[in-house]
Amino acid sequence: MGKIPRNAKTITAGRRRENLRKVGALGEKIALGHLERSGFRLIRTNWTGRAAEIDLIALDTEGTFWFFEVKFRRGVSTGSASESFTEKKRHDFFRAVSLYCSKNGVDFDRIRTGLIAIDEIATGYRLARYPDLSAEG
Numbered sequence: 023m024g025k026i027p028r029n030a031k032t033i034t035a036g037r038r039r040e041n042l043r044k045v046g047a048l049g050e051k052i053a054l055g056h057l058e059r060s061g062f063r064l065i066r067t068n069w070t071g072r073a074a075e076i077d078l079i080a081l082d083t084e085g086t087f088w089f090f091e092v093k094f095r096r097g098v099s100t101g102s103a104s105e106s107f108t109e110k111k112r113h114d115f116f117r118a119v120s121l122y123c124s125k126n127g128v129d130f131d132r133i134r135t136g137l138i139a140i141d142e143i144a145t146g147y148r149l150a151r152y153p154d155l156s157a158e159g
Contacts, residue, residue: 074120
C-alpha cells in the first residue's frame with residue numbers, strides 16, 4: 023500500500039464541498055423548473071449577505087416577491103429534505119430575507135417565503151413546496 027499524503031483530509035473535505043455544491047445546484051435547478059412551470063419569474067439565485075443565503079428569489083404573477091430555501095436529499099439515511107431545514111437554518115434564512123429587503127427597498131408587505139424540499143427516489147424526485155414559512159418556526 024502507498025503512503026497516505028498529509029493533505030488527504032483536505033483533499034477529501036474539498037471533494038465533499040464540491041459534491042455538495044453540485045448536489046445543491048441540481049436541487050435548485052429542479053426547484054426553478056417547478057417554479058417557472060407554476061408561473062414564477064426568477065429574480066436572483068444564491069443571494070448571500072452576512073453569512074446567510076437565499077437560494078431562489080422570484081416574482082409570482084401578482085408581483086409578490088418570493089424567497090425560497092431549497093433542500094435536496096439524495097437518500098434518506100440523513101433524513102428527508104424537509105427535515106434538514108433546521109431552526110438555525112430558518113433563523114439564518116429569515117435574517118437574509120430581511121437584509122435583502124432592506125438593501126433593495128422591497129416592501130415587507132409584498133413578500134412571502136417558502137421551502138422547496140426535494141428527495142431523490144427510485145423513480146426520480148419527490149418535490150414538496152411549503153409556502154408561507156414563519157420566522158418563529
